[in-house]
Amino acid sequence: xxxxxxxxxxxxxxxxxxxxxxxxxxxxxxxxxxxxxxxxxxxxxxxxxxxxxxxxxxxxxxxxxxxxxxxxxxxxxxxxxxxxxxxxxxxxxxxxxxxxxxxxxxxxxxxxxxxxxxxxxxxxxxxxxxxxxxxxxxxxxxxxxxxxxxxxxxxxxxxxxxxxxxxxxxxxxxxxxxxxxxxxxxxxxxxxxxxxxxxxxxxxxxxxxxxxxxxxxxxxxxxxxxxxxxxxxxxxxxxxxxxxxxxxxxxxxxxxxxxxxxxxxxxxxxxxxxxxxxxxxxxx
Numbered sequence: 001x002x003x004x005x006x007x008x009x010x011x012x013x014x015x016x017x018x019x020x021x022x023x024x025x026x027x028x029x030x031x032x033x034x035x036x037x038x039x040x041x042x043x044x045x046x047x048x049x050x051x052x053x054x055x056x057x058x059x060x061x062x063x064x065x066x067x068x069x070x071x072x073x074x075x076x077x078x079x080x081x082x083x084x085x086x087x088x089x090x091x092x093x094x095x096x097x098x099x100x101x102x103x104x105x106x107x108x109x110x111x112x113x114x115x116x117x118x119x120x121x122x123x124x125x126x127x128x129x130x131x132x133x134x135x136x137x138x139x140x141x142x143x144x145x146x147x148x149x150x151x152x153x154x155x156x157x158x159x160x161x162x163x164x165x166x167x168x169x170x171x172x173x174x175x176x177x178x179x180x181x182x183x184x185x186x187x188x189x190x191x192x193x194x195x196x197x198x199x200x201x202x203x204x205x206x207x208x209x210x211x212x213x214x215x216x217x218x219x220x221x222x223x224x225x226x227x228x229x230x231x232x233x234x235x236x237x238x239x240x241x242x243x244x245x246x247x248x249x250x251x252x253x254x255x256x257x258x259x260x261x262x263x264x265x266x267x268x269x270x271x272x273x274x275x276x277x278x279x280x281x282x283x284x
Contacts, residue, residue: 003199003253003256003257003260004199004202004203004253006252006256007249007250007252007253007256008249010116010248010252011245011246011248011249011251011252012245014108014111014112014248014252015241015244015245015248017111019107019111020108020111020244020248023103023104023107023108023244024104024237024240024241024244026103026104032237034095035088038088043084046084047080047081047084048080050080050083050084051079051080054079054080064079102132102135104240104243104244104247105175105178105179105247105251106178106182108244108247108248108251109178109179109182109183109247109251109255110182112248112251112252112255113182113183113251113255116252116255117183117255117256117259120183120255120258120259121183121262122182122183123183123184123185123188124181124182124185125180125181125182125183125184125185125186125187125188125189126177126180126181126186126189127181130181131177131178131181134173134174134177135174135177135178138170138173138174139170139174141170142166142167142169142170145166146163146166149162149163149166163208164205164208164209164211165205165208166208167204167207167208167211168201168202168204168205168206168207168208168209169201169204170204171203171204171207171208171211171243171246171250172200172201172203172204173204175204175246175247175250176189176192176193176200176250176254177189177193178247179247179250179251179254179255180192180193180254180255180258183255183258184258188258188261188262191261192254192257192258192261195257195261196253196254196257199253200250200253200254203246203249203250203253204246207242207243207245207246207249210242210245210246211239211242211243
């Protein structure tokens with residue numbers, strides 16, 4: 001717990017470092033540019049197609065007609081955009097996580113290592129392509145789990161538990177691997193991730209709940225749909241800041257755990273051997 005809290009306050013302090021603030025802008029620019037490009041080219045066509053599909057489906061058509069009759073006709077115009085945004089946001093979030101893992105995490109780990117763990121040996125346990133492949137594999141698993149869990153989101157308690165748990169597992173796996181890739185050997189990385197599995201998962205879950213906070217932007221009002229491109233950019237920026245904090249938190253924790261592991265594995269100092277004094281020659 002001491003290691004966990006120590007890493008937490010250090011990560012919060014490092015978020016104010018100018019280099020971290022600058023680094024947080026790179027994934028934001030890329031993800032925001034992609035969101036704008038997709039929205040500019042496909043927003044109208046996608047929402048129109050989805051609206052026509054929903055209205056052509058008899059159960060949904062009957063539901064919309066009933067909503068119109070009770071004075072909730074605004075739902076008809078807001079439903080399709082909300083569904084498109086709900087489906088697009090996880091993709092943008094996952095993209096942001098990958099961008100943080102590929103662009104920000106190495107720089108953040110380098111910053112933490114230089115300022116706090118300058119004497120920690122780099123054993124290069126994983127190459128860049130291995131880190132990218134591991135992150136992509138975990139991301140695909142998380143996306144599959146999210147899609148499978150969507151029916152359970154309509155159960156009020158589960159919608160507050162399942163997505164953060166999935167994001168937490170993804171953050172734990174990706175961040176731990178990337179933070180340890182440069183400094184730990186493959187064996188050391190496995191040992192740290194296994195021995196500290198519960199704290200790392202807990203950190204991932206906390207990061208998952210923090211990452212869910214920007215979604216509250218969409219709960220303010222349906223008027224936010226008018227400013228959807230701007231809100232998406234702000235949401236991606238908030239996600240990026242959360243991921244930057246998560247990378248700092250995992251960097252401080254994992255590198256400290258690695259340093260402790262190596263100290264524990266150092267062979268004990270040799271016991272001094274007491275030699276018998278040389279026998280004195282007999283006197284005359």
